[in-house]
Amino acid sequence: xxxxxxxxxxxxxxxxxxxxxxxxxxxxxxxxxxxxxxxxxxxxxxxxxxxxxxxxxxxxxxxxxxxxxxxxxxxxxxxxxxxxxxxxxxxxxxxxxxxxxxxxxxxxxxxxxxxxxxxxxxxxxxxxxxxxxxxxxxxxxxxxxxxxxxxxxxxxxxxxxxxxxxxxxxxxxxxxxxxxxxxxxxxxxxxxxxxxxxxxxxxxxxxxxxxxxxxxxxxxxxxxxxxxxxxxxxxxxxxxxxxxxxxxxxxxxxxxxxxxxxxxxxxxxxxxxxxxxxxxxxxxxxxxxxxxxxxxxxxxxxxxxxxxxxxxxxxxxxxxxxxxxxxxxxxxxxxxxxxxxxxxxxxxxxxxxxxxxxxxxxxxxxxxxxxxxxxxxxxxxxxxxxxxxxxxxxxxxxxxxxxxxxxxxxxxxxxxxxxxxxxxxx
Amino acid sequence: xxxxxxxxxxxxxxxxxxxxxxxxxxxxxxxxxxxxxxxxxxxxxxxxxxxxxxxxxxxxxxxxxxxxxxxxxxxxxxxxxxxxxxxxxxxxxxxxxxxxx
Amino acid sequence: xxxxxxxxxxxxxxxxxxxxxxxxxxxxxxxxxxxxxxxxxxxxxxxxxxxxxxxxxxxxxxxxxxxxxxxxxxxxxxxxxxxxxxxxxxxxxxxxxxxxxxxxxxxxxxxxxxxxxxxxxxxxxxxxxxxxxxxxxxxxxxxxxxxxxxxxxxxxxxxxxxxxxxxxx
Numbered sequence: 001x002x003x004x005x006x007x008x009x010x011x012x013x014x015x016x017x018x019x020x021x022x023x024x025x026x027x028x029x030x031x032x033x034x035x036x037x038x039x040x041x042x043x044x045x046x047x048x049x050x051x052x053x054x055x056x057x058x059x060x061x062x063x064x065x066x067x068x069x070x071x072x073x074x075x076x077x078x079x080x081x082x083x084x085x086x087x088x089x090x091x092x093x094x095x096x097x098x099x100x101x102x103x104x105x106x107x108x109x110x111x112x113x114x115x116x117x118x119x120x121x122x123x124x125x126x127x128x129x130x131x132x133x134x135x136x137x138x139x140x141x142x143x144x145x146x147x148x149x150x151x152x153x154x155x156x157x158x159x160x161x162x163x164x165x166x167x168x169x170x171x172x173x174x175x176x177x178x179x180x181x182x183x184x185x186x187x188x189x190x191x192x193x194x195x196x197x198x199x200x201x202x203x204x205x206x207x208x209x210x211x212x213x214x215x216x217x218x219x220x221x222x223x224x225x226x227x228x229x230x231x232x233x234x235x236x237x238x239x240x241x242x243x244x245x246x247x248x249x250x251x252x253x254x255x256x257x258x259x260x261x262x263x264x265x266x267x268x269x270x271x272x273x274x275x276x277x278x279x280x281x282x283x284x285x286x287x288x289x290x291x292x293x294x295x296x297x298x299x300x301x302x303x304x305x306x307x308x309x310x311x312x313x314x315x316x317x318x319x320x321x322x323x324x325x326x327x328x329x330x331x332x333x334x335x336x337x338x339x340x341x342x343x344x345x346x347x348x349x350x351x352x353x354x355x356x357x358x359x360x361x362x363x364x365x366x367x368x369x370x371x372x373x374x375x376x377x378x379x380x381x382x383x384x385x386x387x388x389x390x391x392x393x394x395x396x397x398x399x400x401x402x403x404x405x406x407x408x409x410x411x412x413x414x415x416x417x418x419x420x421x422x423x424x425x426x
Numbered sequence: 427x428x429x430x431x432x433x434x435x436x437x438x439x440x441x442x443x444x445x446x447x448x449x450x451x452x453x454x455x456x457x458x459x460x461x462x463x464x465x466x467x468x469x470x471x472x473x474x475x476x477x478x479x480x481x482x483x484x485x486x487x488x489x490x491x492x493x494x495x496x497x498x499x500x501x502x503x504x505x506x507x508x509x510x511x512x513x514x515x516x517x518x519x520x521x522x523x524x525x526x527x
Numbered sequence: 528x529x530x531x532x533x534x535x536x537x538x539x540x541x542x543x544x545x546x547x548x549x550x551x552x553x554x555x556x557x558x559x560x561x562x563x564x565x566x567x568x569x570x571x572x573x574x575x576x577x578x579x580x581x582x583x584x585x586x587x588x589x590x591x592x593x594x595x596x597x598x599x600x601x602x603x604x605x606x607x608x609x610x611x612x613x614x615x616x617x618x619x620x621x622x623x624x625x626x627x628x629x630x631x632x633x634x635x636x637x638x639x640x641x642x643x644x645x646x647x648x649x650x651x652x653x654x655x656x657x658x659x660x661x662x663x664x665x666x667x668x669x670x671x672x673x674x675x676x677x678x679x680x681x682x683x684x685x686x687x688x689x690x691x692x693x694x695x696x
Contacts, residue, residue: 021532092558123658124585131589138565138593141600145558153604164597201659430537432646433639435578438541440635442548444628449552451624452617457557457603461564464595465548468571471587475580480646483658486583487665493583493590494677498684500595504602505691511606512694520618 027119031108039275040070046386053390064345065328073268080264085148088261092146097262097269100139104276106132111283112203114293114370125203126174129284130167133239133277137163140258143270147261155257158397159241159248165404166238166245170281172412173232176419177288180217180225181209183423188219190426207292214299216291221422228415229289231408233384236281238404240274242385244392245400282381283374290377293370311365314372318356325349435476442469456517460503467496536577543570555616557603561596568592582659 044059048066051058059066084093110125112118122128137160144156182199183190190213200206210217217225238245249257259270286292295310326349332342358364395403442465449462471489478485511517547567551560568591575584618624666674 089556089558092562095562122581123656124581127582127585127589127659131585131593134589134593137597138600141597141604142558142562145600145604157601157604160597160601198657198660430533433643434537434541435574436639436646438544438574440632440639441545444632444635445545445548445552447631448625448628451627452621453552454616454618455557457599457606458552458560461551461557461560461599464564464591465551465567468568468591471583472571472574475575475578475583478580479578483661483665486580486658486662487670489580489583490586490662490666491670491673491677493586494681497590497595498680500598501684501688502691504598505688508602508605509691517606 024119027117028109031111031119032105035105035108035276035279036272038279039272040074042275042279042382043070043073043271045382046389049383049386050390053387064332064341064348067344067348077264077268082265083261083263085261088148089146092142093261096139096143096146097266097273098139099142100136100273101269101276103132103135103139104273104280107277107280110203111280112207112287112292113374115204115208117293117371118204121202121204124201126178126201126206126284126288129203129280130171130174133280134163134167136273136277139273143262144258147258149261152258152260155248155260159258162241162245162248162397162400162404163239165401166235166408169231169404169408169412170235170239172409172416173228173235174284174288176224176228176412176416177217177232178206179416179419179423180213180220181206183213183426185426186214188215188222190221190423203287203292207287207294210291211294211298216289218289218291221419224415224419224422225289227411228419229285231412231415232285232289235404235408236285237385237388238400239281240277242274242278243389244394246389247394247397247400278382278385279378282378282385285381286374286377293374295369295373311369312360313376314368315356315359315365317372317376318352318359322349322353322356325352432476432480435472439469439472439476442466442472454518454520456507456519456522459519460500460507463503464496464500467492533577536573540570540573540577543567544574558600561599561603564599565592565596568596580658582662 044066047069048058059069062069062072084090107129109119110122110128112121112125140156140163141160144152144154144159147153178199178201200209213220218229219225237243241249249259259267262270295313297306301310325345329342329346329349332338332345359368446462446465446469449465450459453459453462471492474485474489474492476485478489507517510522514521544567547563547570550563551567554560554563568587572584572587572592575581575587
């Protein structure tokens with residue numbers, strides 16, 4: 001048994017390619033659990049960060065600094081009464097959140113956390129991700145239709161029109177990034193003879209192409225990679241119906257749009273699907289433009305010492321978080337009512353510190369590198385999402401559609417043509 | 427059980443085709459007739475891709491073209507349906523008889 | 528790449544496709560038919576994956592399930608179908624239609640039984656890892672003309688659909 005585990009761990013293919021059902025199931029469960037935990041953490045982070053942006057404190061009561069708030073929310077939503085509107089189509093009402101959830105979670109099959117740490121590496125990786133995330137439009141339309149009331153219907157129509165429009169702009173940006181995988185030459189402008197020649201749609205292949213060309217596609221053919229990344233970054237915010245493009249689901253506009261009539265557990269499924277979709281499109285952006293799982297400066301700062309320095313980052317991150325937790329413990333009010341919270345926060349800090357110390361050990365340190373850098377970059381994107389929500393005012397719907405079709409799409413096509421020209425000329 | 431060969435896929439495609447033909451010939455709702463046409467096109471696609479496993483990638487390229495044309499045809503067909511519905515307020519196929527004598 | 532549990536997946540996916548086909552032509556509510564068709568299309572994408580055609584499977588998911596069916600659902604919502612759900616669902620000539628379809632099915636059975644020798648069981652496994660690249664080479668090389676005509680066809684379809692669905696031309 002142990003032999004089986006160690007022999008698999010030292011292989012260099014993904015479980016999908018090896019045709020190994022057991023390890024594929026293990027990976028799927030790990031990814032599923034990880035995404036669920038990430039969604040709960042994202043829920044907490046959004047409320048705290050939004051509050052701090054607005055110069056208030058956010059949830060402080062439920063756990064120390066509101067750390068148990070997502071769990072309390074989950075319990076509340078699960079114990080609420082399940083209300084289905086009269087005359088609503090029961091089957092379609094029931095299945096709409098499931099479609100959004102399945103579409104958002106099925107995307108994670110091809111997300112590459114490392115060179116062999118993906119559930120499988122489809123030949124059509126990026127195409128699969130874009131296609132399956134476009135299936136959530138169906139869930140939105142059906143949710144609005146099945147609610148049998150006008151606010152959800154209008155919200156669903158607006159939301160699905162918005163998602164479909166920004167998918168086109170996303171596709172253009174993705175195509176120009178995929179085009180860059182087929183170039184020879186190293187560095188931002190492709191001088192010299194590189195090693196790759198055939199383009200690829202597979203996610204692991206795209207990251208490896210960035211490694212072979214010694215440049216993140218963000219900086220390739222500067223500013224073209226940058227503009228393509230910008231188009232994708234804007235389109236992905238609109239695709240997931242987040243601020244500033246959240247007219248269909250903002251409370252002051254349409255009383256929560258297509259999920260107005262959903263309450264309790266069904267509504268939490270919508271939120272789960274929305275956060276999972278956010279993480280999914282962020283991982284597309286990280287894979288395509290930000291170098292996937294490679295550490296910063298893999299080619300300019302080479303050598304064993306730099307490798308060692310960068311390999312200490314995961315442990316240092318967790319130790320920093322533990323230090324912040326202990327600073328919070330010191331600042332807790334010294335009152336008997338706060339004793340439980342103080343102990344809880346100290347315990348949480350101790351757990352974080354323990355994880356940090358474990359990550360100092362060399363065998364763990366070498367294996368965790370790829371996953372850490374990937375997750376760190378995606379976490380940066382999550383923070384950007386929350387920052388956008390706190391900062392930008394909302395787009396009106398006609399302005400939204402105008403930006404999608406008349407601004408992003410022409411710029412995307414222009415970037416694609418220029419990338420192709422530069423790829424041929426240089 | 428026999429290993430899954432091309433014939434299995436052809437039988438599935440034929441069954442889908444028959445289902446689509448039944449839908450086109452017997453339903454009254456125009457939208458469902460259009461969806462049955464999509465079933466027929468899918469059956470043809472399955473046939474093409476099943477054969478392309480034997481005889482090269484030409485079948486898959488043709489299948490891509492068929493999907494593209496199905497999209498165009500669905501768009502135009504639904505446009506006609508909307509235009510007709512605006513005039514006559516019904517989606518019954520039997521009522522599309524303005525040119526009948 | 529080793530295939531895993533081919534028999535199970537084939538029967539499961541093709542059963543799902545045929546079942547959803549039956550639901551498309553049976554259900555009274557067009558939204559239910561559309562939902563059944565979506566599941567059928569996704570199951571068919573799985574069948575394409577089993578046939579070593581990942582690119583066609585991806586195109587099927589994006590275009591058919593994610594594009595055409597959204598179009599259908601939009602139109603079903605725009606067209607008020609409440610009244611039509613209480614009417615008769617099947618044609619006056621449903622018997623003749625059914626007989627014609629059964630005759631076609633008998634023809635298919637005859638063809639497949641007689642021509643069984645033409646469809647060999649042993650099949651070489653094509654390489655899956657470069658499917659997209661090979662299709663790209665063919666699409667832009669041998670089938671370039673057809674590709675351009677298909678894009679022109681899509682342009683014509685867009686203009687036609689926009690003109691026909693507008694309120695005032």
